[in-house]
Amino acid sequence: MGLYSDLREKLISDYGKLSPQMQKAARYILDHPNEVALRSMRALAAAADVPPSTITRLMGAIGVGTWQEFRDHYQNRLLDQPASYAQRARETQSTEHDANRDEHLLESIARTEIDNIGAAFNPDLMAGMIRACAAIENARHVYIVGRGAAYPAAYQFAYAYRLFRDNGVLVDGHAGAFGDELRGIGRRDLMIAVAAKPYIRDTVRAVDFARSQHCPVIAISDSDVSPIALDAMTKLVVRDTSQSFFQSFTAALSVMQALVALLVARGGQKALQRISAAEEQLAAFDTYFED
Amino acid sequence: MGLYSDLREKLISDYGKLSPQMQKAARYILDHPNEVALRSMRALAAAADVPPSTITRLMGAIGVGTWQEFRDHYQNRLLDQPASYAQRARETQSTEHDANRDEHLLESIARTEIDNIGAAFNPDLMAGMIRACAAIENARHVYIVGRGAAYPAAYQFAYAYRLFRDNGVLVDGHAGAFGDELRGIGRRDLMIAVAAKPYIRDTVRAVDFARSQHCPVIAISDSDVSPIALDAMTKLVVRDTSQSFFQSFTAALSVMQALVALLVARGGQKALQRISAAEEQLAAFDTYFED
DNA sequence: ACTTGTTTGAAACATGTGTTTCAATGACCG
DNA sequence: CGGTCATTGAAACACATGTTTCAAACAAGT
Known part of the structure; x- marks a missing residue:
C-alpha cells in the first residue's frame, strides 16, 4: 500500500x-x-x-x-x-551486509511465516476446514498420517484430538511396520494426511491404500496436485514458503490446531467434559509438574 | 471466479x-x-x-x-x-448462523496466530536465538526434549537438525524409559527443552537432570519463570495465546524452524553439503515418492 | 521576423515475448 | 533387436515492448 x-x-x-x-x-x-x-x-x-x-x-x-x-x-x-514481502526481503538482503545478516534473516523469516499463516486462513480454506470438521464428526475412526517433516503437524492434531475423542489413530509405525494401524479401514472411516514436497512414500502409500478401501481423505498439503491431494475428498492447501532450505510447516500446524479448536467449539459441553476427564486421568498418572 | x-x-x-x-x-x-x-x-x-x-x-x-x-x-x-470477498461476506451473513460462527472463530484464530508469530520475532527473542545458535554450534551433543503438546516442536527441530549435524539426540523415550538418552550428558553438551503449561513432569525432570550435570539449557517456553526456563542459560519465551482450550504451539514451532534456518545459514557451504548428502541417503533408502 | 527554449510524435533501436519447427532422445511393443 | 511414437529442449521466427533519437511544431520574448 x-x-x-x-x-x-x-x-x-x-x-x-x-x-x-x-x-x-x-x-x-x-x-x-x-x-x-x-x-x-x-x-x-x-x-x-x-x-x-x-x-x-x-x-x-x-x-x-x-x-x-x-x-x-x-x-x-x-x-x-x-510478492511484495518477498521483494522487500530481497531488497534488504541485497543492500545490507554481513553485519547483522542474522537479524535480517530472522526478520525475513518472520514476515514469511506471517504471510503463510495469513494465506492459510483465506475464505476458501476456511470453508474447507469447516467441511473437514463435519466429516471428522461423522467418521467411525479418524486416521492421522504424516511422516518426516510433516509428522509434527500430524502428531499435534492426534494428541489434541485424543483428549476429547477416542476414535483417533495416529499412523506412525513406531511399534512395528508402518501402516499396521490401517487394517480394517473402510468407507465409514476418515484419513487425515499431511505431506509436502518431497513426498514421503509411506504417506502416499497410506493415502492410496485408504482410497482403495473407499475411505475418504482430507489432505493437508502444499499443492492441489500433490500425490496425496489429487483425489482427496477435501484439500487444505497451505503455503510452506521458507527462507531456509526446509519448507515451513507452521501454517500446516496452525491449520491442524484450528481444526481442533473448531471441533471442540462445535462439540460444545460434551467435548469440554471429555477434555477435563482426560486431564484428570493424566493428572492421576502424575504426568504434570506442579509448583 | x-x-x-x-x-x-x-x-x-x-x-x-x-x-x-x-x-x-x-x-x-x-x-x-x-x-x-x-x-x-x-x-x-x-x-x-x-x-x-x-x-x-x-x-x-x-x-x-x-x-x-x-x-x-x-x-x-x-x-x-x-468483489468476491464482499460477496462471500454477504453470503455467509445471509445463510446459516452456524457456519458464520465457525468462520468468525477461524478468523479470530488467524489473527491470534499472526500475533503470536509477530511477538515471537521481537528483537529480544531474535537476539536470544542468535545466542542459542552460537551455543548449539559449540556443543558436543545437542539433546532435544519436548513431551506432549510440545513434542511436535521438539521433533521438528530434531528432524531438520539431524539432516546436517550428527550430534543431535531427540529425547523421546520411544525405545525404553524416557531419559535413557541422557546418560553421559555433561557440561560440554547442550539441552534444548520445549514446554508450556501444564508442564509435563518428564520434561522438567530432564531439564533438572541436565542442570545437575552442569549441562546448559536453552528453554523454549511460555514464561520467564516456567520450571524449565528459571535457570536456563538462554530463554526463548514465546506467546501461546489461543482461542481454544489448548495453547498454540505455532510460534514455538516457528522459532524452532528459524533456529534451523539460522544454523544452516551460519553453517555455510558445509551445512548445505551435508544436507544434500542426507537427502541422497534418504533417496537411496527409497524414502521419497517421485511422480 | 527571429531567436530561444520547450513540447510533441514518428521512427529507429535493442531487447523481450509467444509460437513453431526440428532434430534428438527415450519409452514401448512386436 | 528394430520400429514406432510420444516427449523434450534448442533454435528460429515474427511480432510486441520500452526507450531513445530527432526533427517538426509551437510559444514567448525581443
Whole structure:
C-alpha cells in the first residue's frame, strides 16, 4: 500500500507542473490503476491517446527511472502481499551486509511465516476446514498420517484430538511396520494426511491404500496436485514458503490446531467434559509438574 | 471466479494425463496463480524450470488456444477478487448462523496466530536465538526434549537438525524409559527443552537432570519463570495465546524452524553439503515418492 | 521576423515475448 | 533387436515492448 500510495500522491501533486500531454497520461493512470498493473505500456498509451514516448517522459518527470519500476508498484497492490514481502526481503538482503545478516534473516523469516499463516486462513480454506470438521464428526475412526517433516503437524492434531475423542489413530509405525494401524479401514472411516514436497512414500502409500478401501481423505498439503491431494475428498492447501532450505510447516500446524479448536467449539459441553476427564486421568498418572 | 475456476479445475482434472514436464508446469501454475496474471510466459517458464515451449504445449493440451487467452482469465480473477470477498461476506451473513460462527472463530484464530508469530520475532527473542545458535554450534551433543503438546516442536527441530549435524539426540523415550538418552550428558553438551503449561513432569525432570550435570539449557517456553526456563542459560519465551482450550504451539514451532534456518545459514557451504548428502541417503533408502 | 527554449510524435533501436519447427532422445511393443 | 511414437529442449521466427533519437511544431520574448 505504501509504495503505491507514494507514487499516486506524487502523480497528483505534480499534476499541475506537467505538460498537457503528460497530464493526459497522468490522468488516465490515476483513473485506471489496474490497467497499469496488467496491460503493456504501449497499450496504456493507446488507451490514454498519447504516444508511448509521453509515458516514458512522464516517468522521468515524476522521478521514476523506468516504466517497469512504476508498474511493479501497481502490481504489488494487486497481489495479496507475498510478492511484495518477498521483494522487500530481497531488497534488504541485497543492500545490507554481513553485519547483522542474522537479524535480517530472522526478520525475513518472520514476515514469511506471517504471510503463510495469513494465506492459510483465506475464505476458501476456511470453508474447507469447516467441511473437514463435519466429516471428522461423522467418521467411525479418524486416521492421522504424516511422516518426516510433516509428522509434527500430524502428531499435534492426534494428541489434541485424543483428549476429547477416542476414535483417533495416529499412523506412525513406531511399534512395528508402518501402516499396521490401517487394517480394517473402510468407507465409514476418515484419513487425515499431511505431506509436502518431497513426498514421503509411506504417506502416499497410506493415502492410496485408504482410497482403495473407499475411505475418504482430507489432505493437508502444499499443492492441489500433490500425490496425496489429487483425489482427496477435501484439500487444505497451505503455503510452506521458507527462507531456509526446509519448507515451513507452521501454517500446516496452525491449520491442524484450528481444526481442533473448531471441533471442540462445535462439540460444545460434551467435548469440554471429555477434555477435563482426560486431564484428570493424566493428572492421576502424575504426568504434570506442579509448583 | 467462474472463468478462472474452470481453467483451474481443468488443470487439476487433466493433471494425471499430462506428460511429466507439463505436470511440472501445471503444478507451478496451480501453486502460483498470481504469477500467471502478472509475469511473462517466459519468466513463468523459467520459474517453473521448463522450456517456454512446454507452456505453449500445455495450453494446447488443456484446450486453450493461446497463452494470452489463458492469462486473461487469471488477470480477471485478480480484478474480481475484492468483489468476491464482499460477496462471500454477504453470503455467509445471509445463510446459516452456524457456519458464520465457525468462520468468525477461524478468523479470530488467524489473527491470534499472526500475533503470536509477530511477538515471537521481537528483537529480544531474535537476539536470544542468535545466542542459542552460537551455543548449539559449540556443543558436543545437542539433546532435544519436548513431551506432549510440545513434542511436535521438539521433533521438528530434531528432524531438520539431524539432516546436517550428527550430534543431535531427540529425547523421546520411544525405545525404553524416557531419559535413557541422557546418560553421559555433561557440561560440554547442550539441552534444548520445549514446554508450556501444564508442564509435563518428564520434561522438567530432564531439564533438572541436565542442570545437575552442569549441562546448559536453552528453554523454549511460555514464561520467564516456567520450571524449565528459571535457570536456563538462554530463554526463548514465546506467546501461546489461543482461542481454544489448548495453547498454540505455532510460534514455538516457528522459532524452532528459524533456529534451523539460522544454523544452516551460519553453517555455510558445509551445512548445505551435508544436507544434500542426507537427502541422497534418504533417496537411496527409497524414502521419497517421485511422480 | 527571429531567436530561444520547450513540447510533441514518428521512427529507429535493442531487447523481450509467444509460437513453431526440428532434430534428438527415450519409452514401448512386436 | 528394430520400429514406432510420444516427449523434450534448442533454435528460429515474427511480432510486441520500452526507450531513445530527432526533427517538426509551437510559444514567448525581443
